[in-house]
Amino acid sequence: xxxxxxxxxxxxxxxxxxxxxxxxxxxxxxxxxxxxxxxxxxxxxxxxxxxxxxxxxxxxxxxxxxxxxxxxxxxxxxxxxxxxxxxxxxxxxxxxxxxxxxxxxxxxxxxxxxxxxxxxxxxxxxxxxxxxxxxxxxxxxxxxxxxxxxxxxxxxxxxxxxxxxxxxxxxxxxx
Numbered sequence: 001x002x003x004x005x006x007x008x009x010x011x012x013x014x015x016x017x018x019x020x021x022x023x024x025x026x027x028x029x030x031x032x033x034x035x036x037x038x039x040x041x042x043x044x045x046x047x048x049x050x051x052x053x054x055x056x057x058x059x060x061x062x063x064x065x066x067x068x069x070x071x072x073x074x075x076x077x078x079x080x081x082x083x084x085x086x087x088x089x090x091x092x093x094x095x096x097x098x099x100x101x102x103x104x105x106x107x108x109x110x111x112x113x114x115x116x117x118x119x120x121x122x123x124x125x126x127x128x129x130x131x132x133x134x135x136x137x138x139x140x141x142x143x144x145x146x147x148x149x150x151x152x153x154x155x156x157x158x159x160x161x162x163x164x165x166x167x168x169x170x171x172x173x174x175x
Contacts, residue, residue: 136168136171139167139171140164140167140168143163143164143167
């Protein structure tokens with residue numbers, strides 16, 4: 001038995017390592033590894049894969065959100081640009097309409113002024129004609145008075161009317 005003991009014990013000076021104990025420990029270590037792999041390593045790996053998928057999903061969602069935000073930003077910028085162009089067009093249209101209205105008002109004012117001027121000239125002509133007529137009437141009556149005093153006679157109504165018409169004709173020709 002000593003031979004067996006010699007074989008199973010390697011270098012007793014080192015502390016007496018026994019091969020049987022080592023094989024037994026190796027066997028239990030392998031069983032422990034198998035059990036760890038089945039009950040601990042598998043669920044841990046599964047949890048790690050789930051966590052990896054979750055993180056990948058979150059990164060993908062963040063990328064989608066970023067892309068949507070960029071798209072919305074571009075759309076908002078484009079819409080703002082279009083709104084500014086529309087506002088500029090409205091301002092230009094308003095300026096044009098104001099300019100046209102200004103020209104129209106000025107033209108209407110000129111037309112009204114011309115109409116008032118013509119009306120005033122017509123009124124002046126009418127008043128002048130009335131004044132001349134009144135003057136002619138006055139001159140006629142004065143001439144009849146003077147003529148009657150000069151002639152010192154009474155003339156008939158027909159003679160008086162003829163004298164007045166002759167005098168009016170002479171006054172009209174002198175004008």
